[in-house]
Amino acid sequence: xxxxxxxxxxxxxxxxxxxxxxxxxxxxxxxxxxxxxxxxxxxxxxxxxxxxxxxxxxxxxxxxxxxxxxxxxxxxxxxxxxxxxxxxxxxxxxxxxxxxxxxxxxxxxxxxxxxxxxxxxxxxxxxxxxxxxxxxxxxxxxxxxxxxxxxxxxxxxxxxxxxxxxxxxxxxxxxxxxxxxxxxxxxxxxxxxxxxxxxxxxxxxxxxxxxxxxxxxxxxxxxxxxxxxxxxxxxxxxxxxxxxxxxxxxxxxxxxxxxxxxxxxxxxxxxxxxxxxxxxxxxxxxxxxxxxxxxxxxxxxxxxxxxxxxxxxxxxxxxxxxxxxxxxxxxxxxxxxxxxxxxxxxxxxxxxxxxxxxxxxxxxxxxxxxxxxxxxxxxxxxxxxxxxxxxxxxxxxxxxxxxxxxxxxxxxxxxxxxxxxxxxxxxxxxxxxxxxxxxxxxxxxxxxxxxxxxxxxxxxxxxxxxxxxxxxxxxxxxxxxxxxxxxxxx
Numbered sequence: 001x002x003x004x005x006x007x008x009x010x011x012x013x014x015x016x017x018x019x020x021x022x023x024x025x026x027x028x029x030x031x032x033x034x035x036x037x038x039x040x041x042x043x044x045x046x047x048x049x050x051x052x053x054x055x056x057x058x059x060x061x062x063x064x065x066x067x068x069x070x071x072x073x074x075x076x077x078x079x080x081x082x083x084x085x086x087x088x089x090x091x092x093x094x095x096x097x098x099x100x101x102x103x104x105x106x107x108x109x110x111x112x113x114x115x116x117x118x119x120x121x122x123x124x125x126x127x128x129x130x131x132x133x134x135x136x137x138x139x140x141x142x143x144x145x146x147x148x149x150x151x152x153x154x155x156x157x158x159x160x161x162x163x164x165x166x167x168x169x170x171x172x173x174x175x176x177x178x179x180x181x182x183x184x185x186x187x188x189x190x191x192x193x194x195x196x197x198x199x200x201x202x203x204x205x206x207x208x209x210x211x212x213x214x215x216x217x218x219x220x221x222x223x224x225x226x227x228x229x230x231x232x233x234x235x236x237x238x239x240x241x242x243x244x245x246x247x248x249x250x251x252x253x254x255x256x257x258x259x260x261x262x263x264x265x266x267x268x269x270x271x272x273x274x275x276x277x278x279x280x281x282x283x284x285x286x287x288x289x290x291x292x293x294x295x296x297x298x299x300x301x302x303x304x305x306x307x308x309x310x311x312x313x314x315x316x317x318x319x320x321x322x323x324x325x326x327x328x329x330x331x332x333x334x335x336x337x338x339x340x341x342x343x344x345x346x347x348x349x350x351x352x353x354x355x356x357x358x359x360x361x362x363x364x365x366x367x368x369x370x371x372x373x374x375x376x377x378x379x380x381x382x383x384x385x386x387x388x389x390x391x392x393x394x395x396x397x398x399x400x401x402x403x404x405x406x407x408x409x410x411x412x413x414x415x416x417x418x419x420x421x422x423x424x425x426x427x428x429x430x431x432x433x434x435x436x437x438x439x440x441x442x443x444x445x446x447x448x449x450x451x452x453x454x455x456x457x458x459x460x461x462x463x464x465x466x467x468x469x470x471x472x473x474x475x476x477x478x479x480x481x482x483x484x485x486x487x488x489x490x
Contacts, residue, residue, distance in 0.1 A: 003128055197224050
């Protein structure tokens with residue numbers, strides 16, 4: 001048997017709930033695989049065979065003790081702006097599509113998703129399915145292949161997750177259940193109340209009232225917990241809290257189409273990392289990072305229009321290290337030659353001019369690969385970095401001119417090494433990369449830096465012990481015996 005985890009809204013904790021169930025069931029000897037038929041996110045991950053899936057499904061796979069696979073997220077939508085998204089189908093780029101045209105393909109896409117589910121079921125025996133957004137979107141029922149149409153096809157028990165931190169949890173649960181189609185509502189076997197602040201026993205009366213008005217058991221009230229897991233999408237940026245007890249300040253430019261900001265979540269544990277809107281003053285920051293983006297050309301234009309491009313160039317004059325990852329690396333170069341792939345119109349765009357590289361978008365092809373590289377001995381940061389792992393997810397090819405190579409076979413750096421760019425996502429999941437950067441930044445302040453110990457690299461989305469902590473947290477607050485009974489094949 002398998003289960004479906006649906007939510008009363010977006011960002012209620014479905015992804016974390018699925019990860020918790022995967023690890024808790026694994027610890028009970030029940031093998032499971034995670035599955036999300038359709039995910040919309042700019043935070044993605046590359047599997048060992050070069051398939052691109054949502055970072056959340058990679059995280060859930062790790063929780064289940066599995067290697068991430070394309071079938072776990074057969075349809076990934078990567079928004080590009082103006083109601084256009086790139087469809088990544090079974091791990092490979094399919095095409096860019098307007099939302100109206102996308103809905104015309106839902107029948108075919110549902111067939112692809114169901115085939116992927118069956119493959120996981122045959123391979124692993126059990127599956128924990130995650131829905132998308134809110135389950136009760138009435139206007140989408142005829143094309144909702146992540147919730148209603150999927151639930152109708154699979155006919156599996158449903159667990160509904162609600163977020164009490166948002167307020168209105170009674171309306172969330174009762175309203176969602178009442179609005180579900182008549183053939184789907186009886187499949188709901190329980191609800192989980194998520195993100196409770198304080199002692200969950202304070203909500204005991206609320207549990208009784210909720211069960212009375214819905215007729216559906218509450219399987220648990222889960223207290224809010226800070227367990228370091230990768231963020232799923234840009235909504236998570238609003239939850240980030242800057243550490244104020246660290247003197248080193250790093251600015252990550254919050255590009256309008258920022259992608260894979262999970263690259264910096266391990267760095268956040270050792271420095272004050274702030275996501276700064278383009279145009280905000282950059283004086284006072286010890287390092288500036290240009291992250292990945294789904295649309296390099298449009299976000300580069302935003303940097304110029306907001307004045308952020310000039311701010312970054314001034315920071316370079318002050319000797320501030322400037323690092324570009326993927327699209328950010330492309331922006332640091334002399335120019336970007338777009339054959340119409342990025343913006344739809346062939347044009348050449350001047351970059352920030354901090355590296356002697358030129359990027360060309362000439363065809364609709366994407367590089368997706370896991371990599372292991374050694375940093376070149378250029379400047380104080382790269383010279384101390386050693387061998388690192390990561391993964392590439394990018395369109396376009398970059399030609400390096402006179403700039404020194406940053407990593408063996410890839411990337412570019414300024415002669416002093418204080419500016420460098422790379423296509424390697426997950427660089428700052430490597431302890432050696434974090435230590436190389438922060439050793440310099442703390443030394444500049446005359447302060448001691450305690451290096452991070454070795455940990456998982458970019459090929460492992462999250463610290464394995466965190467999944468055990470998450471599972472134990474759920475075991476304490478959720479009726480895992482009942483949930484485990486749903487996986488009894490008898």
